[in-house]
Amino acid sequence: MKESVYGERLVKRRAILVLLFIFLCPQLPFELQSFEETEIISVVKSASLVKRLQEIGLDLLLELNNRIYIVATPSDLEHLRVENIPFLFETTKFYPFSQKELFPQGGINGKYHSYRELREELSDLQKRYPRQAKVYILGDSLEKRHIYALKISDNVALDEEEAEVLFLGCHHAREWISVEVPLLFGKYLLENYDQSPEVKQLVDQSEIWLVPLVNPDGLEYSIHFYRYWRKNRRLNSDGSYGVDLNRNYGYKWAYDDTGSSPLPYSAVYRGIAPFSEPETKAIQDLFLKKDFQVLITYHSFSQVILYPWGYTKEPAKEHDKLQQIAAKMAEYIQQVNGNFYEYGQSGQTLYLTNGDTTDWAYGTSSIPSYTIELPPVDELSGGFFNSEEEIDRIFQENLPAMLYLVNFSIQNYESQKSSVSLVQTIDKGTSIR
Amino acid sequence: MKKQSIYFISLSVFIVLIFYLPPCSWSQLVIGQYEDEAPFRTWNSFGFATATSLGRGETAFTLASDSSVALVNPALLPLLPKMTVTLNSSFSSALFFKYSLVNTGVLHSTENLALGIYAIDFAGIAFRLKKWTFALVAAAAESYDRPPAVAEYMENGILLYKLSLSQEGILRVMNFSAGHKINDWLYAGLGLNFCSGYLKREMTDHWERPTIDITDRISQDFRGFFLNGGFLFNISAKLRTALVFQTPYKKKSKSQSFLNYSAPARQTEITIKAASEDTYKQPFVLGIGGSYAFSQKFNLALDLTYYNWSSYSVEYFEEQLTRNFKNILKIGAGVEYINFFRLFGQRFDNPLRAGLVIDSQPMEEPNSYYLYFSLGIGIRWKNLSLDLGSFSGKEKGSGDNLSGRKVALSLSYRI
Numbered sequence: 001m002k003e004s005v006y007g008e009r010l011v012k013r014r015a016i017l018v019l020l021f022i023f024l025c026p027q028l029p030f031e032l033q034s035f036e037e038t039e040i041i042s043v044v045k046s047a048s049l050v051k052r053l054q055e056i057g058l059d060l061l062l063e064l065n066n067r068i069y070i071v072a073t074p075s076d077l078e079h080l081r082v083e084n085i086p087f088l089f090e091t092t093k094f095y096p097f098s099q100k101e102l103f104p105q106g107g108i109n110g111k112y113h114s115y116r117e118l119r120e121e122l123s124d125l126q127k128r129y130p131r132q133a134k135v136y137i138l139g140d141s142l143e144k145r146h147i148y149a150l151k152i153s154d155n156v157a158l159d160e161e162e163a164e165v166l167f168l169g170c171h172h173a174r175e176w177i178s179v180e181v182p183l184l185f186g187k188y189l190l191e192n193y194d195q196s197p198e199v200k201q202l203v204d205q206s207e208i209w210l211v212p213l214v215n216p217d218g219l220e221y222s223i224h225f226y227r228y229w230r231k232n233r234r235l236n237s238d239g240s241y242g243v244d245l246n247r248n249y250g251y252k253w254a255y256d257d258t259g260s261s262p263l264p265y266s267a268v269y270r271g272i273a274p275f276s277e278p279e280t281k282a283i284q285d286l287f288l289k290k291d292f293q294v295l296i297t298y299h300s301f302s303q304v305i306l307y308p309w310g311y312t313k314e315p316a317k318e319h320d321k322l323q324q325i326a327a328k329m330a331e332y333i334q335q336v337n338g339n340f341y342e343y344g345q346s347g348q349t350l351y352l353t354n355g356d357t358t359d360w361a362y363g364t365s366s367i368p369s370y371t372i373e374l375p376p377v378d379e380l381s382g383g384f385f386n387s388e389e390e391i392d393r394i395f396q397e398n399l400p401a402m403l404y405l406v407n408f409s410i411q412n413y414e415s416q417k418s419s420v421s422l423v424q425t426i427d428k429g430t431s432i433r
Numbered sequence: 434m435k436k437q438s439i440y441f442i443s444l445s446v447f448i449v450l451i452f453y454l455p456p457c458s459w460s461q462l463v464i465g466q467y468e469d470e471a472p473f474r475t476w477n478s479f480g481f482a483t484a485t486s487l488g489r490g491e492t493a494f495t496l497a498s499d500s501s502v503a504l505v506n507p508a509l510l511p512l513l514p515k516m517t518v519t520l521n522s523s524f525s526s527a528l529f530f531k532y533s534l535v536n537t538g539v540l541h542s543t544e545n546l547a548l549g550i551y552a553i554d555f556a557g558i559a560f561r562l563k564k565w566t567f568a569l570v571a572a573a574a575e576s577y578d579r580p581p582a583v584a585e586y587m588e589n590g591i592l593l594y595k596l597s598l599s600q601e602g603i604l605r606v607m608n609f610s611a612g613h614k615i616n617d618w619l620y621a622g623l624g625l626n627f628c629s630g631y632l633k634r635e636m637t638d639h640w641e642r643p644t645i646d647i648t649d650r651i652s653q654d655f656r657g658f659f660l661n662g663g664f665l666f667n668i669s670a671k672l673r674t675a676l677v678f679q680t681p682y683k684k685k686s687k688s689q690s691f692l693n694y695s696a697p698a699r700q701t702e703i704t705i706k707a708a709s710e711d712t713y714k715q716p717f718v719l720g721i722g723g724s725y726a727f728s729q730k731f732n733l734a735l736d737l738t739y740y741n742w743s744s745y746s747v748e749y750f751e752e753q754l755t756r757n758f759k760n761i762l763k764i765g766a767g768v769e770y771i772n773f774f775r776l777f778g779q780r781f782d783n784p785l786r787a788g789l790v791i792d793s794q795p796m797e798e799p800n801s802y803y804l805y806f807s808l809g810i811g812i813r814w815k816n817l818s819l820d821l822g823s824f825s826g827k828e829k830g831s832g833d834n835l836s837g838r839k840v841a842l843s844l845s846y847r848i
Contacts, residue, residue: 108651108690108750110705116752226534227649227692228638233538241538265541380643380699387703 039077041087042067049085056083109223111388112176113183115145115216121183122150129190132156132203138211139282142233145216147282150186153207163206163413164290165406168283168297168357171246173218173229174384177374177394178298183212184395185402202403205410209286214279215245228384232279234271236264243271246299247355250274250284251363252311259311259347259354270355287361293409295361295369296402301383302350302373303341305329308362310346310371311354316362319345325368325408329401336397339375346371368408372398468756469600469634469651470713470747472575473550474527474837475803476795477740477763479679479718480505480661481555481572481606483521484843488809488822489767490788492734494675494722495665496769498820499845500557503568503610506663506677506722507622510566510612513559514847519570521555523841530835532579533598534636540596545835546580555843557608568610568624577602577632595639602632604655604684620665628657628684643698650691653711657684663720671726679718681744686711688750712748716741730771738763742795761793767807782813790824801830803837818845 040061043049045068053060053070056079061069070087072080080087107114113121125133134156136149153162167185169178189208192199202208213219217233231242244267247253247260253274254260260270275281307322309315316322326343334340346353350373353359358369375394376382386394472478482491485498486505493505497512499519526549531537535546557570579600586594610624631654638647659682666674688711694703718741724734742758767788774781786809793802805826812819820843828835 107709107752108692108707110692110707112705114752221538225537226539226636227647229538231538239536240541379645380696380701382694382696382701382703383645385647385694385703388705 039072040069041072041077041080042069043080043085043087044068052083052085056080109176111391113179113212114223115213115220118179118183118213119146119148121187122148125150125186125190129193132193133186133190138286139278141215141217141279142277143217143220145220147211147214147216147279149286150183150210150212151207152186152189152203152210154204160207163406163409164209164292165206165409166209166287166290166292166295167211167402168214168295169210169212170219171214171279171297171357172244172299173215173222173231174227175298175300175374176219176222176384177300177386177391179212179219180391181298181374181395181398182210184392185399186210186212188395188399202406202410206406206413207290208406209290209292211283211286214283216279218242218245230267231269232277234277236269238264240265240269242269243277244268245277245279246297246357247271247353248275248277248280249355249357249360251355251360253355255311255354256352259352268353274355283357287365292361292365292367293412294367294405295358296405297357297369297371298374299371300374300386301376301378301381303339303375303377304349304373305341305343306346306349306358306371306373307343308346308359308369310356310359311352313345313347313352315345318366322362322368325405326370328404329370329372332400332404333397336400337393339397341372370405372401374398468747468754469533469632470577471532472604473548473578474525474839475792476742477738477761477792478575479720479738479740481521481570481574482822482841483519483555484523484809484820484822484841485784485786485811485845486767486822487824487839487841488786488788488807488811488820489734489769490736490765490790490805490807491824492722492724492736492765492767492788494663494677494720494734494736495673495724496732496734499843500559500568500570501555501572503557503559503570503608503622503624504572504606504626504661506665506675507568507610507612507624507661508620508663508665508675508677510559510568510610510622511561511614511620512665513561513566516558516560516848517845518558518847519555519843519845520553521841521843522551522553523839524549524551525576525839526550527837528835529580530831533582533600533634535580535582535598540582540584540598542582546582548578548580550576550578552576564613566612568608568612570608570610572606572608573603574606574628575604575630577604577630591641593641596637598634598636600632600634602630602653604628604630608661610661618667620667621663623660623662626659626661628655628659630655632686643696646693646695648691648693648695651688652690653686653688655684655686655713657682657715659715673724673726675720675722677718677720677722681717681741682715684713684715686713690750707750709750711750712746714744714746716743716745732769734765734767734769736765738765740795745795757797758795759797761795763793764791765789779814782811782818784809784811784813784820786810786822788824790826794830799830799832801828803828803835805837816847818847819843820845 045066058076059071061071122135126135132152134151138147138149167182169182189203193203215232222229231244234243247268247270261268275284305326307326330341330343358371361369481501481504483499483501486493497509500517502509526547528545528547530545534540552573554573559568582598584596606626606628608624608626612622614620634651636649659680661679663677688709690707692705720738722736724732726732740761743760745756745758747754770785772783788807790805803826805824807824809822823840825838
C-alpha cells in the first residue's frame with residue numbers, strides 16, 4: 001500500500017517534469033511569426049518635446065494644427081507612457097492606414113480584379129442593369145474558367161441592327177490594368193445611361209461588347225504564383241508552360257520567327273496552330289458571329305496606340321485611315337491630363353508581331369483595330385505594375401477615346417448605309433465625355 | 434546457438450538502420466498539387482506515426498506502443514503502462530517536382546529538387562490516474578517547407594538578373610486525451626487538439642542595369658481546433674478491432690501579402706498590400722482497424738483510413754480557391770514479432786516489424802498513390818525502449834516514377 005502511494009507520487013513528479021519537457025521540445029526547431037501592429041498617435045507640438053521624441057527614436061509622421069503625428073509601435077507607446085508624454089490615438093483619422101480602407105477588396109491583388117471578382121462584378125452589373133447589360137460565356141479556358149463577355153446595349157437581349165464594337169483586355173496575364181480599363185468602361189456606360197443623354201444615345205445606337213479577361217488562367221497564375229507571368233497555362237510538349245495568346249490568332253500566324261516564336265518556352269510562343277488555344281478560339285467564335293465595326297485590345301505598358309500591320313513594316317492598305325483614328329484617340333487622351341500616347345503602325349512603332357489580335361481583325365474583316373498599350377511609359381516607371389490609385393486615372397484618360405471610337409463606329413455603320421466617305425466619318429466622331 | 438544468431442542478426446540490422454539516416458524520405462508533390470498549402474510528402478496527416486508504428490506500415494489503431502496513440506486512437510491509452518514518455522525524431526528528405534513557380538512555367542528544373550528536414554517531431558506523456566489514462570502530446574503534424582530556388586543570369590561575369598523563391602512553414606498539434614476502460618471488451622478515448630503554425634513564402638525578382646526589384650511576400654499564421662477519438666473492441670483474447678475518427682475542422686489563417694515594385698533610378702515605388710482571415714476546411718477522417726495476435730510474440734495489424742477530401746475547401750484572401758479533390762482510403766498493414774535475448778544477464782526484448790502502406794492522394798488528376806514497404810526494429814531493456822522505423826516506396830499515377838523513404842527514431846520510457 002505504502003509502495004503504491006510512493007509510486008503514484010513518483011509518477012506525478014515525473015509527469016510534471018515531462019510536461020515541461022513536452023511543451024518545450026517540439027517548439028525548438030520551429031519559428032513563430034507575429035506582426036507588430038502600429039498606431040498613429042499625436043502629441044502637442046513643442047520644441048523641447050520634438051527633441052525628446054527624436055531622442056527616443058520615434059517615427060514622426062507629420063505636423064498638423066500644432067500637433068505632431070507619430071507612427072508608434074506598442075513598445076513606443078509604452079515608452080511614451082513611461083516618459084509621461086500625453087498622446088492621443090489618431091489612427092482612425094488616417095483611413096489609408098486602417099486595414100479595411102487599405103484593402104477594400106481584401107484580395108491579394110488589391111483593387112485589381114481576379115477572375116472571381118470579375119465574375120461577380122459582371123454578374124452584379126447584369127443584375128443592376130438587366131435591360132442594358134447581359135453577360136455571355138464565350139467559352140472556357142484550359143483550366144475550365146469561363147471567358148466572359150459583357151454586352152451593353154438598349155434591348156440588350158436582342159440582336160439589333162446596330163454598330164457593334166469590341167473591347168478586349170488581358171491577353172497577357174501580368175497586364176492587370178488591361179482588365180480594369182474595359183471593365184470600368186462598361187460600368188461607366190451603365191451607371192451613366194440614365195443620367196447622360198449622350199451616353200444613352202451611344203448605348204442605344206450600338207452594341208458594345210467587352211471581354212475584360214481573355215486569359216483567366218494566366219491572370220490567376222500571375223496573382224498567386226508569379227506576378228510577371230505572360231502566357232496562358234498550356235502545358236507544352238517540352239514541359240514548359242504557356243502559349244502567347246497574342247501570337248495565336250489566325251492571320252499571318254507563324255509568318256516568321258521574329259514576330260513570334262516556334263519554341264514552346266519562349267515568351268512569344270505562338271502555339272502549335274492558329275487558334276489552338278481555347279481562349280483565342282472563344283474570341284474568334286464571337287468575332288465570326290458578329291459584325292464588329294471596330295476592335296480595341298488593351299495591353300500594357302508603353303503608352304502607345306498601335307494599328308496593323310504588326311507582322312510587317314509595310315503599311316496597311318488603309319494606313320492613313322488607321323492613323324487618323326489613332327491620332328484622334330491620342331488627342332482625346334492627351335486632353336484629359338496631358339498624358340501623350342504615341343501612335344503608329346505596330347510593326348514600325350514597337351516591334352514585329354505575327355498572329356496578333358489586331359492583324360487578324362483587320363486582315364480578315366478590314367475593320368479598324370487597335371492595340372492600346374496602357375501606362376506606364378517605360379519599365380522604370382513601373383513596367384507591368386500600376387499602383388492601385390492609378391487605375392481610375394488611367395481609365396479616365398482613356399475614356400474619351402473609347403467613347404470616340406464607339407461614336408465612330410455608329411457613324412461608320414450609318415455611313416456604310418448611306419455611303420458617306422470615311423474621312424468625313426472620322427471627323428464626325430466626337431468625344432462626348 | 435539459435436538465440437545467439439537471432440541476437441547478432443537483430444543487432445546488426447539495428448546498427449545498420451541507425452547509420453541509415455541520410456536521405457530517408459523521398460517523395461514529391463505530384464502533378465496538379467503545386468498549391469502552397471500542400472503538406473510535405475503527403476496530404477494525409479491523420480495522427481502521427483512514431484518509429485514504432487512506422488515500422489509496421491503505420492498501423493496504430495489497435496496496438497498500443499507509445500504515447501502517440503493519443504493522436505491516433507486514445508482508447509488505447511489504458512493499455513499503456515502507468516506512465517509512458519515518448520520522444521520521436523525523424524529525418525525526412527523529399528523530392529519536389531511542381532511547386533509554386535518551379536516547373537509550372539517560370540523556373541524549369543532538369544530533375545526533381547530535394548529538401549531534407551530533421552526535427553524532433555513528437556513528444557508525449559501518458560499517465561494513469563485511477564481509472565482514467567490521460568495523455569498530453571505535441572507533434573509537428575505538417576511541414577510546408579519547399580526547396581529554395583534561385584536562378585541567375587550573368588553576362589561577362591556580371592549578374593544581370595536574379596530570381597529567388599523560399600517557402601517554409603509548419604503545423605504543430607497539441608493534444609490532450611483521455612482514455613477509459615469501460616469493460617473487458619470495450620475501451621473508449623477522446624482527444625482535444627489545438628493546432629498552430631505558420632507559412633511564409635517570399636519571391637524576389639532583381640534586375641541590374643537599371644536596378645529593379647519585385648518582392649512578393651505571403652505570411653500566414655494558422656490556428657485550429659478539432660477532436661479525435663476512438664473505440665477499441667476486444668473481440669476475443671486474440672482479436673481486436675477499433676473505430677477511430679477525427680472531426681472536420683477549420684484551419685484558420687491570419688494572412689498578409691506584400692507585393693512591391695521598386696525602381697530607385699526613377700524613385701518608383703509601387704506596393705499592393707492585403708490582409709485577410711482565411712480558412713482551410715480540413716476533412717473528416719474515419720478509420721477502422723484490426724489486429725490478430727497469433728501468439729504473445731506475434732501480431733498482425735490492418736488499418737483502413739477514410740479521408741473525406743471532397744469536402745476540403747480553401748478561402749484564400751477572401752477568394753474561394755478550387756481544389757479538385759476526391760475522397761480516399763489509406764491502407765496500412767503490418768506485422769510485429771517480439772523476439773528476446775539475454776546480454777550480461779539482462780533480458781532484452783527485440784521487436785521486429787514490417788509493413789505495407791498504400792497512401793492514396795486526394796487529387797482527382799492525376800490519380801496518384803504511394804506504395805510503401807516499411808521495416809522496423811527495436812530494443813527494450815527494463816523501462817526503456819528504443820525503436821527505429823523506416824519506409825520506402827514509390828508513387829504511382831503521375832508518371833514521374835517518384836519514390837519515397839523515411840526514417841524515424843523514437844525513445845520511450847515506461848513505468
